[in-house]
Amino acid sequence: MGLVPLPASMSQEAKPTADTYEMFLDHVRKYHYVGDAAGVLGWDQQVMMPEGGTPARSKQSSTLSTIRHELLTDDDLAAWLDDLADADLDGEQQAVVREVERAHERANAVPEELVKRLSEATSNALPVWEEAKAESDFSMFEETLEEIVELRREYAEAIDPDRDPYEVLFEDYEPYLDIDTAEAILTELREELPALIDAIADSDVELADPFEGEYDEEAQEELVRSALDQLNYDWDRGRLDTAPHPFSTGTQFDARVTTRFAPDDPMGAIGSTIHEFGHASYTLGLPDEQYGTPLGSSRNMTVHESQSRLWENHVGRSRPFWQLFAPNVEENLGVDAAPGAFYEHANEVYDDNLIRVEADELTYHMHIVVRFEIERDLIRGDLDVSEIPQVWNDKMEEYLGVRPDNDAQGCLQDIHWTHGNFGYFPTYSLGSVLASQLFAAAERELGDLDDDIESGEFDRLYSWLNENVHEHGCRYTTPDLIEEATGEAFTAEYFLDYADEKYSDLYEL
């Protein structure tokens, strides 16, 4: 009798593959741990570090960044990826290989010398942008931004000379959601929202504003801490601090939230705290046992932003939330108003606002569309840097009916392009849109969530998000994750319905 071939999983070759996968995974973990160490340094720099520490911290952070790059472009890793291409892997292992391979190929494609030039150009750009913004003079920044745009075009070309460079850059933030889908959604927002915004501007309804005067920071801090308590933020795995630009960072074991306070704007602090809580709740929901691998890491920007927007808008800006939370405002700030008054104030639409980060839930997306269209055309070579101020102001007027008086209030307001981050802005709006789609899916499955929210019972919603989004890490690509969670492809339908219903009611349209 001849030898019967063993099935692949039992053959002698299976062992080397299992070993290869383990060595590969150890290397991947090392790469992730260094990244998380860098995250701690970043948090410290923004929240704790004395100002004089900058020169040393820059060296430390850029060294960790170099080490990560070395780990990602490592020859051993390349060899393991080669071996694993033909290996008999399960679905989770395949997902890990897919994610690492993609990052490895991108990192390998870009010459180190270009990485260095980009890093130097963006470092040097920061003070130039700051000064131009202070002087409100875009011409001071023009040459610097031209260089960054040029380097980013080179970067995109190094990765794939045959594709639209903006698409390539967008994939740094959103690797699997194709640019056509993204653009279609942004186009739908641009086409649908202005009518609603115009109707609101024409409405005679004046929404309530229960806040007057100034509120001290300690009282506001107690208030936002009580919000985090209500939302069951896990203080054993998190903390709250202040930062000039609020952010959230960390791992499933330690996901921290920051916020900021303005004396006359407690609603701003509440909104930003709940937003960052949403980010942290996603991070904390990643599986502990997969820490240090793509299965224990968050999916990309759009999904992350969907979690922050879902909690900020669908919970924190909802009527039942203010039924729950109004007593906390009275207790901490002494403001005795009907829950409906807070609800109205949380949802006021400002038709004269020029600043993205101060925008309401609706006009916000028009700010994003302006930036998206400009950066796309810049990177595609269809727009010159020198034309930005004129085009910016024209688009603001066209989409929002307001025209900045100066560059500081216009095209110099955001830091993203100074950092070379072209392709990042769209993910903010895509996140809001996805938040609505996910919230609708959750309500389809769980029934209306108003009672849960009003009674401070967030377990069902949190569990749904955890099971359908958080616990998968990077197991699925973004489109597959959306499909798995909602049963549908990515769509703006739910966001537009939600906006229409909510604001028609508020403004009696």
Added chain:
Amino acid sequence: MGLVPLPASMSQEAKPTADTYEMFLDHVRKYHYVGDAAGVLGWDQQVMMPEGGTPARSKQSSTLSTIRHELLTDDDLAAWLDDLADADLDGEQQAVVREVERAHERANAVPEELVKRLSEATSNALPVWEEAKAESDFSMFEETLEEIVELRREYAEAIDPDRDPYEVLFEDYEPYLDIDTAEAILTELREELPALIDAIADSDVELADPFEGEYDEEAQEELVRSALDQLNYDWDRGRLDTAPHPFSTGTQFDARVTTRFAPDDPMGAIGSTIHEFGHASYTLGLPDEQYGTPLGSSRNMTVHESQSRLWENHVGRSRPFWQLFAPNVEENLGVDAAPGAFYEHANEVYDDNLIRVEADELTYHMHIVVRFEIERDLIRGDLDVSEIPQVWNDKMEEYLGVRPDNDAQGCLQDIHWTHGNFGYFPTYSLGSVLASQLFAAAERELGDLDDDIESGEFDRLYSWLNENVHEHGCRYTTPDLIEEATGEAFTAEYFLDYADEKYSDLYEL
């Protein structure tokens, strides 16, 4: 005419050496930057991190530690060190090569497998020690400690099988101060101090204690912040926080201080804050432009401890300091007492204290001598782990006239051996001794410093320390640094004179 040979510095061979040195130095900087990044993670873990973050932080920290080890044992580094052995280097460059070579050789000598076993054994030992201490039962810890002692003996043997293993371990903390010098100084303390301590115990003098009752933490924090203000702590390069076990960490750009508060012991908080300030002032005094190299790094434990003890004892426990600082205590704690009363309280000698970290300036050294003699004999194989409790208690009785009732108050009180740190304890006492020698040298050069201290003018003292200690980094070995700074070899003479004079006066001996 034949060719005239060029001098070495102009020859064609000079260029490769200069390049080699630059590549070598870049590598050295990378190694230091990773170490400093790890330092930030350590600070965060002790001061800021929520408890749940431990599993992730352990992974991050041990990864940075692995990367440091890889950088230090790197083949390129070995080759550069070989090349530089014959190179034409100036004194500073030679010092850099000396320091790196020493660290490289130590790291290379120890098998990775032993490093790993040590790291695992000490990690596993921590909870065992904690439980044994909670139960006050050394026998629960005995087997664990035996393993650590054995591994440390193996470690010493790997580095140099021909030398006393305790000497080899001591050099991890104090590489250039030979063990005979260290032992001679500790022996002198053991021989000289008990007579003074006994005389104090027999004295009828009762020192004042102006504190009574409890003081709230916020008021105490304001008080110690005002002490740091008085001492000109650079808040732009530092910060103050609380930690269960106070420490200082950082770089010349960012050297942070921690302290702790007990309601009934403001003097404890003041002392610990000034002690940590001393460490930070050394770190901040390292040259900015040498950051990331041995010339911008502190000399070893003894020198570091000399700076903390100098500020804690020779400034913070001096009569003129309390002339200066008494009003701050009144302002912050409402305690209205004569400066002399605070001075007395700061210097009270406790003849019934069993705990090292609560010891006064004199009996402290007898606690160190007990530990030094025990750990030396353990590592040399002259003492069994099982004998520790008996020997500990006998020595405490012999040197200090007190005998612990139980192991928690005796041989289980310190964490050092659990971490495998044998050879560390002596540097605490050596630091105090060096502090006195340096302070005496400063006063020889500058004249009596009482007026400076009383008027809060610390510039002359700080400049002297900066020029004679801080700014050299690791330019000199410890004995050479002491010789350069004081014109003498390391000696206990100044400490013993200082102690005798101060305490004879206080206790009217």
